[in-house]
Amino acid sequence: MRWQGRRGSRNIEDRRGRRGGAGMAGGIGGMGIIAVLLIGWFFGVDVSPFLTGGGGGYTSGPSRPVTEAEQREAQFVSVVLADTEEVWADLFREQVDAEYRPPVLVLYSGVTGSPCGGASGATGPFYCPADGKIYLDTAFFTTMEQQLGAQGDFAAAYVVAHEVAHHVQDELGILGQANRIRAQATPEQSNAVSVRVELQADCLAGIWARAAQDRFGTLDPGDVDEAIDAARRIGDDTLQRSAGRVPMPHTFTHGTSRQRARWFATGFEEGRIAACDTFSAPSL
Template structure:
């Protein structure tokens, strides 16, 4: 991936080296005690590990929990390669969505902040821990990313690569776009009125739409800055496949339970990422009509 030509965002909050901040009554990833009980109940009846059910939670429909106090940033090296790369990717999302979102939907784009940390930190949605994976918190409009996730991608999730890393960030920014469009609130309301299986299905649609929006971003970013290099798309597709619910559940338990999917199967994630990449059109990301 060629990212030198993308603008560098200032909306980066670097908390690496600060440590702590992940505990508290909110529980894992901002989940309340009641939600944690539900997760363990689902685990009991389906045989799926609670770790699998909670890992990678993107915090869709987190409710009205109190926002956590802001942490001050420790001194950081502005030339740190990881920080520079992420600032470029976020800058690229800002540059694309500031044009595409109002042009295609009439909604103004308001940038999100990317918080990078190591180990644990606090979010507006509660505690954030590395084991949760990257997530978007709609309460404080921030994306949380423990940079160790990139190391995990190299060893567990498709082999990594700059464009694969950018896809992960763009997916979370896709949730921010959904938030700006009012989709997250609507889905949250719907999930309160249906069964757990149906709520899971709605979560899958939200996640697949974020994959598609990541593809829309990549389409326009490539038009603007020629970011794609040979092999980039294949690496992103490998990542999309590796983080499919069926792959993760099979790795953890030896089998998959589709009714418990919350992010979509490997094939579905690849299909919707491809849809956004090919079209560059937000309308092509209507996962709720399919």
């Protein structure tokens, strides 16, 4: 992905180098510490995009210098975020006749707080609808590569695009509807709704990838394959096997490896928001 020297986003809240603390919001479900760490490393299963619990105030402590590697990662995230802003502004005007309001992305180091609860290495990147912000510790990119085997800068771009896609869902009113349904559902039914939300976000990330290529021409050969490979590596079935467990479909919250790769590819091939209607799909 050709990103160096390109415009970055101003919608960045930089908390790196500061020590933050916050109480965890209520309602975060556990799947066992190993599963939480593995699955939470990618897209924050235990801090889902539907949480609206209280708490999560941020307090800063002593600062430390930001390393050169961290600064480079922040610049990369800023460029990807800027690309999503331009792409989704165009797509909203063209496809849903609406104005797109971009999210703020919070960069932090180690731990910080949000209205959806504490953010840390155990939660991974996540979108909090209570404040419309994305929370990301760029150290996650190293974890993604070394622990999950998802390599390449476009695999990292996919992480940002997926979380932005949750904001897109919020803007379209999808998260609010899903939250109301899940509040009245059994745990198994709630998980099933979550899977459709997450697969739709993968599909929307695919739409962004296609539009970014058409608009900016910044994708290198193999970039899309990197994103699809990342999607495969973080399917619920694959992560549960990595945790030494037999995959249990009724506990899935993000979809299988095959499903995640398929829906990202669908978004990339179709380029239309309407093609990402996972809620009406007879099969995933």
